[in-house]
Amino acid sequence: MRMSELSSRSGLAIATIKYYLREGLLPQGRPLAATRADYDESHLRRLRLIRALLEVGRLPIASIKQIISAVDDDSLPTHVMLGVARHALSAAVAPEPGDDWSEAEHDAERLIAAQGWRIGRRAPARAELVQTLHRLRQLELSTDLGHHAELAHRLVTEIEIPSVTPDGPRDSTVESVVLGTVLYGKAFDALRRLAREAAEAEVSLSTAPDA
Amino acid sequence: MRMSELSSRSGLAIATIKYYLREGLLPQGRPLAATRADYDESHLRRLRLIRALLEVGRLPIASIKQIISAVDDDSLPTHVMLGVARHALSAAVAPEPGDDWSEAEHDAERLIAAQGWRIGRRAPARAELVQTLHRLRQLELSTDLGHHAELAHRLVTEIEIPSVTPDGPRDSTVESVVLGTVLYGKAFDALRRLAREAAEAEVSLSTAPDA
Numbered sequence: 061m062r063m064s065e066l067s068s069r070s071g072l073a074i075a076t077i078k079y080y081l082r083e084g085l086l087p088q089g090r091p092l093a094a095t096r097a098d099y100d101e102s103h104l105r106r107l108r109l110i111r112a113l114l115e116v117g118r119l120p121i122a123s124i125k126q127i128i129s130a131v132d133d134d135s136l137p138t139h140v141m142l143g144v145a146r147h148a149l150s151a152a153v154a155p156e157p158g159d160d161w162s163e164a165e166h167d168a169e170r171l172i173a174a175q176g177w178r179i180g181r182r183a184p185a186r187a188e189l190v191q192t193l194h195r196l197r198q199l200e201l202s203t204d205l206g207h208h209a210e211l212a213h214r215l216v217t218e219i220e221i222p223s224v225t226p227d228g229p230r231d232s233t234v235e236s237v238v239l240g241t242v243l244y245g246k247a248f249d250a251l252r253r254l255a256r257e258a259a260e261a262e263v264s265l266s267t268a269p270d271a
Numbered sequence: 272m273r274m275s276e277l278s279s280r281s282g283l284a285i286a287t288i289k290y291y292l293r294e295g296l297l298p299q300g301r302p303l304a305a306t307r308a309d310y311d312e313s314h315l316r317r318l319r320l321i322r323a324l325l326e327v328g329r330l331p332i333a334s335i336k337q338i339i340s341a342v343d344d345d346s347l348p349t350h351v352m353l354g355v356a357r358h359a360l361s362a363a364v365a366p367e368p369g370d371d372w373s374e375a376e377h378d379a380e381r382l383i384a385a386q387g388w389r390i391g392r393r394a395p396a397r398a399e400l401v402q403t404l405h406r407l408r409q410l411e412l413s414t415d416l417g418h419h420a421e422l423a424h425r426l427v428t429e430i431e432i433p434s435v436t437p438d439g440p441r442d443s444t445v446e447s448v449v450l451g452t453v454l455y456g457k458a459f460d461a462l463r464r465l466a467r468e469a470a471e472a473e474v475s476l477s478t479a480p481d482a
Contacts (some may be wrong), residue, residue: 068460110347112410116406141353142471145373146464146468171462172465177468178469179468183465183468185464185468186461186465188461189413189458189461190460192457193458195327195454196454199450199454201450203424205458207426207430208426208430208459209466211422211425211426211430212463212466213466214422215418215422215463215466216463216466216470217417217470219419219467221470221471221474237467237471240467241467243407243412243462244401245406246403247400247403247404247416247419247462248419248422248423248463249456250396250397250399251382251419251420251423252426252456252459253399253452253456254390254394254396254400254423255388255423255426255427255428256427256432256452257357257388257390257391257394257396259428260350260353260387260431260448261350261389263432
């Protein structure tokens, strides 16, 4: 297809697509003439991936470049490529050295072991879990998240993962991981807060004398 | 207790506590002399609430003032006070008028009705759910979140809500809602991403030819 069709099918302006070509985010098309080139479905898929990372993942262009390089490097196994994507999606966590932090690390270790999850030592989500456990400890709140972990495991294995297609093109695999992580994560959080609002209303309305 | 003890027990610098006094976030103590005052447990509880909103909720001082005013206004029923807190915790959502947006609103309505949740029309989490559903539609991804809603309902009613104490002081009720919403939400999201990482590794390692 020509650039104009690529633009209309992707919903992106021609100037934007040319910018991605210059930045190396989108591979060049097959040259037809000095100023024309031919694009195919792989270009469309790539544009869809970039949009997802940009608009849904809210990633800066620098992080998107890292992910695209990993996608384009066929020598990287799939799980390494996904690791790069997960890393780019996560907030950096600065450990706070001390006994409390070590305790939080042990709490996280126990939760992960109890679910039988095999997780890299430097997985970004592990650091975020440790940070949250650390905060809960500081505030003297319960760090007993065993039931949370069980429900997270069910949510993922019964509902979310069956929709991931690992055999497709590398672009699509990364896209489904990014979209799955970000969008269904947002959806679940909104639903959880709605459930809380409904449940909190029942608790306070049934006991507050001013209701 | 004196200001110095309030400082050591709250872990906040005296200058910070004086700033909260000037801003009206912390009620004045009982005057003992021209330059001394006496503080009690209610002052400690208030400082703990402010810290939670500031450090865990990452709210700006202006939003914290709104919440504190609602806590201090005894004429407001508990559920209205909690509504103010929930609103301050949420990101603003700008509706995008069009058929897609209306469809997403209907999707959200159906999900909420199916769970039997009673939710205010202008609840911030409802708007965030609509926005996420709208995005899923645009990307042609499944908007069938019935199982997500069911698991969110179980998480909240079986695990999270039993730990909320609605009969305590208003400060404590707001604190437990803010901390519960933010911290256990973060914890669940980290656990969910760990579960995904473990499950995605199994899927891709068992099928990828390069593993």
